[in-house]
Amino acid sequence: MIEYTKCGSNDQCVEVIKNAIRNKELLIIFGKCTVDYQGRAASKLTEGERFVIIKQDGAIIIHRPTGYSPVNWQPNTSVIEVVERDNKIVITAIRNKPREIVWVYFSEIYGVIHGKLVDLGEFVMYMDENEIRDILYENPELIEKGLRFLEKEKSIGNGYADLFGVDKNNTPVIIEIKRISASREAVLQLFNYVKIYENMTGVKPRGILIAPNFTSSAIESIHKLGLEYKEINLQLLWKYKKAKEAKHGTLLEFFQKK
Amino acid sequence: MIEYTKCGSNDQCVEVIKNAIRNKELLIIFGKCTVDYQGRAASKLTEGERFVIIKQDGAIIIHRPTGYSPVNWQPNTSVIEVVERDNKIVITAIRNKPREIVWVYFSEIYGVIHGKLVDLGEFVMYMDENEIRDILYENPELIEKGLRFLEKEKSIGNGYADLFGVDKNNTPVIIEIKRISASREAVLQLFNYVKIYENMTGVKPRGILIAPNFTSSAIESIHKLGLEYKEINLQLLWKYKKAKEAKHGTLLEFFQKK
DNA sequence: TATTATATCTCGGGT
DNA sequence: ACCCGAGGTATAATA
Numbered sequence: 001m002i003e004y005t006k007c008g009s010n011d012q013c014v015e016v017i018k019n020a021i022r023n024k025e026l027l028i029i030f031g032k033c034t035v036d037y038q039g040r041a042a043s044k045l046t047e048g049e050r051f052v053i054i055k056q057d058g059a060i061i062i063h064r065p066t067g068y069s070p071v072n073w074q075p076n077t078s079v080i081e082v083v084e085r086d087n088k089i090v091i092t093a094i095r096n097k098p099r100e101i102v103w104v105y106f107s108e109i110y111g112v113i114h115g116k117l118v119d120l121g122e123f124v125m126y127m128d129e130n131e132i133r134d135i136l137y138e139n140p141e142l143i144e145k146g147l148r149f150l151e152k153e154k155s156i157g158n159g160y161a162d163l164f165g166v167d168k169n170n171t172p173v174i175i176e177i178k179r180i181s182a183s184r185e186a187v188l189q190l191f192n193y194v195k196i197y198e199n200m201t202g203v204k205p206r207g208i209l210i211a212p213n214f215t216s217s218a219i220e221s222i223h224k225l226g227l228e229y230k231e232i233n234l235q236l237l238w239k240y241k242k243a244k245e246a247k248h249g250t251l252l253e254f255f256q257k258k
Numbered sequence: 259m260i261e262y263t264k265c266g267s268n269d270q271c272v273e274v275i276k277n278a279i280r281n282k283e284l285l286i287i288f289g290k291c292t293v294d295y296q297g298r299a300a301s302k303l304t305e306g307e308r309f310v311i312i313k314q315d316g317a318i319i320i321h322r323p324t325g326y327s328p329v330n331w332q333p334n335t336s337v338i339e340v341v342e343r344d345n346k347i348v349i350t351a352i353r354n355k356p357r358e359i360v361w362v363y364f365s366e367i368y369g370v371i372h373g374k375l376v377d378l379g380e381f382v383m384y385m386d387e388n389e390i391r392d393i394l395y396e397n398p399e400l401i402e403k404g405l406r407f408l409e410k411e412k413s414i415g416n417g418y419a420d421l422f423g424v425d426k427n428n429t430p431v432i433i434e435i436k437r438i439s440a441s442r443e444a445v446l447q448l449f450n451y452v453k454i455y456e457n458m459t460g461v462k463p464r465g466i467l468i469a470p471n472f473t474s475s476a477i478e479s480i481h482k483l484g485l486e487y488k489e490i491n492l493q494l495l496w497k498y499k500k501a502k503e504a505k506h507g508t509l510l511e512f513f514q515k516k
Numbered sequence: 517t518a519t520t521a522t523a524t525c526t527c528g529g530g531t
Numbered sequence: 532a533c534c535c536g537a538g539g540t541a542t543a544a545t546a
Contacts, residue, residue, distance in 0.1 A: 001307075002288045002368045004262035026309075026323050028286070030260045030371070034379070040438060040539045041385045048379030049259075051284075057324040065284050065375035066315040068333035069526060075326035075541065100539070110260045113288070113371060117323035121292070121306030127299045129522065153545090158442065158475040159520060160545080179522090180298060183535070184416060188446045189521085199482075215534060217416035221450075224457075298524045327541060333526065355532095358524065387537060411530090417535065418530085437537085441519070447536090473519065 002026075002115035010084050013109050017082050017089070020054075020114035027054040029091075031109035035062055035072045039100025045071055052091065052104055054080065056116070060093045060102065074102045127234065129179045133162050135237045136177065136210070138244065140165065142237070143210065143230055147173060157196035159189075172197065172205035182211035182229070187221040194227065260284075260373035268342050271367045275340050275347070278312075278372035285312040287349075289367035293320055293330045297358025303329055310349065310362055312338065314374070318351045318360060332360045385492060387437045391420050393495045394435070394468070396502065398423065400495070401468065401488055405431060415454035417447075430455065430463035440469035440487070445479040452485065 007013040020027040029052045035045040050071070053061040058077040061070045079094040089106040133152060140147040146168025154164035156174070163175035174197060176190035186209055194207040207227040209218070212234055222229050265271040278285040287310045293303040308329070311319040316335040319328045337352040347364040391410060398405040404426025412422035414432070421433035432455060434448035444467055452465040465485040467476070470492055480487050 004264075004369065004371070006262075028309075028371075030373075030375075037539070041383060043381065043383045043539080045381045046379040048377030049375035050377060051286075051375070053321070055321070055324050055326075059324065059326045061321075061326065063311070063313070063319075064377045064379075066313050066317065066377075067526095068313075068317045068319065068331060069540095071381055073326060073539080073541095075539095098539085110373075111262065111371075113262070113286075113369075115288075117288075117307035117309070119306030119308060119322045119324075121304040121322075123301065123303045123329055125299060125301045125524085128524090155546085158546090180524090181534090184450070185447075185536085188450055189443075192442070192446055217534075220416070295524070301524080325541095327525095331524080333524095353524095356524085360524095383539085386539085413530090438539090439519095443520085475519075 001117075002113060005112045005114070007109045007111060010087070010089060010109075013112065014082055014084055014089060016112050016114065017091075020112070021080055021082065023116070024056050024058075025114045025116050026056050028052065028113040029054075029106070029109060030111050030113075031106045033104050033106045035105070036103040037072050037100070039095070040098055043072065047107065062102075062104065072102055072104075074100065127179070127238065129162075129177060131241070132179055132232075132234070132237060133177055135241050136175075136232075137163060139240050142232065142240070143175070143208065156193045157200070159193065159196075161193045167206065172201075172203060174205050174207050176207070176209050178209070178211035179234075180211070181213050181215060182209055182218050183215045184217050184221050186211070187218050187225065187227065190227055191221075191225045194225075259375075260371060263370045263372070265367045265369060268345070268347060268367075271370065272340055272342050272347060274370050274372065275349075278370070279338055279340065281374070282314050282316075283372045283374050284314050286310070286371040287312075287364070287367060288369050288371075289364045291362050291364045293363070294361040295330050295359070297353070298356055301330065305365065316351075320360075320362065330360055330362075332358065385437070385496065387420075387435060389499070390437055390490075390492070390495060391435055393499050394433075394490075395421060397498050400490065400498070401433070401466065414451045415458075417451065417454075419448075419451045425464065430459075430461060432463050432465050434465070434467050436467070436469035437492075438470065440467050440472045440476050442473065442475045442479050444469070445476050445483065445485065448485055449479075449483045 005016050034047050037043040060074040062072040064071050074093040074095050077093045078096045081092040091104040093102045137149050140149050149165035151164040153160045161174045162177045165173050167173050174193050178186045190207045190209050198204050209229040263274050292305050295301045318332040320330040322329050332351040332353050335351045336354045339350040349362040351360045395407050398407050407423035409422040411418045419432045420435045423431050425431050432451050436444050448465045448467050456462050467487040
């Protein structure tokens, strides 16, 4: 399953590492190294103790002893090469599109973990933007009385508006949803759709930004650009979803039961 | 430096893990587990073989055997708790701001790596947006003859324009830089600054988007919104920087030498 | 393949 | 503490 090799000689190390890569095993190398990167940008990392993860699909992640983010990485490798040179073990990881190369120079390897992991587990994420969008689509009254949705992910210009519908006066409504906090960036996104829609159809639609909260400059921009916003409560949305899943009886009955 | 423990009993495992966390060591646990997460969103992961990294500052990263991205994580933990319950080893990682919890339930632990890594290395990144901005600031002729820059990261409204200056006619120029490809999003960003500047000063500035290349819809939007764009060559910028670093003689001399 | 928008984005810098 | 914007962002979805 998982084997640990405490590296004695470099030769032995290289052998273990090469075998693990050839067999597409998970491989983690602990040691002292420097790292170079060149591709979309370029970086240098001077010597220190780190660990390099090479996954079963060739993804490479280099971690320092602290912090969430890897210091260097290579998501899609086309070639992983391991050689000994100048008394260092050099790992070269090449990616083709875009063309990028990561070099790890180990002056010392403390140990190597390798083995095949089997993971057929299912990952499910709740309350991401898609789910919020779907709940709102099913329950337009959460936004405004008389609102009817006509389309999810409506293609407008080259982009996609989260929701599209008409209000009680049959005025088109374009809706942009943010799951956490809506900043000015979200306002600009919405404004873009509104403008393009107006240009293409000659009809000026309403643009409503929906989020659990808004930055002050977002609200400022909303006013300046003639848009609207509405705060939503994620927990309420969640209740609506659960009520719908329960499927027995109406929403009213559901909440009375609780 | 690094020690590997092949776990026999659960009790022994828990002891090793607790010690490593208490001593703020790097800790990697290999085994079969399920993972739950609740916080900004929520997720469930059914059983499979994974490894959990707990770093020396408490950052937690849970990786499946393939792919660059972790399946679950916790960047800033305030509490990490390890207990045995129902014959499972449960790791609970709590973050306070925002309030989020990750639970890992190990039904089996294959082995544990732990130890203190020392990493004082320096990481330097080249040709990120800051560097490009600085080179352009020093060399406005790369964009246009007669252009003079007055400010970097100029605060406009609630945001920041990359560069601000005046052209040969003393017309204000706002510049937005993208390091790789400029999409419509970048155009909107620039448009936002231009609009706000115009609103605040009554003077209509030029807005120039600068990037090594542009998506077709970006260029379309640029024309529609009355903005401008200019393609730059990163390698040329790099040469300018190197020339400046060389410091002996003029740019002309530098290029003649090559 | 290129483009678009999301992300439990993370992270750093500024106010 | 909030807000803003970059990132070698990666990743998924869509034309």
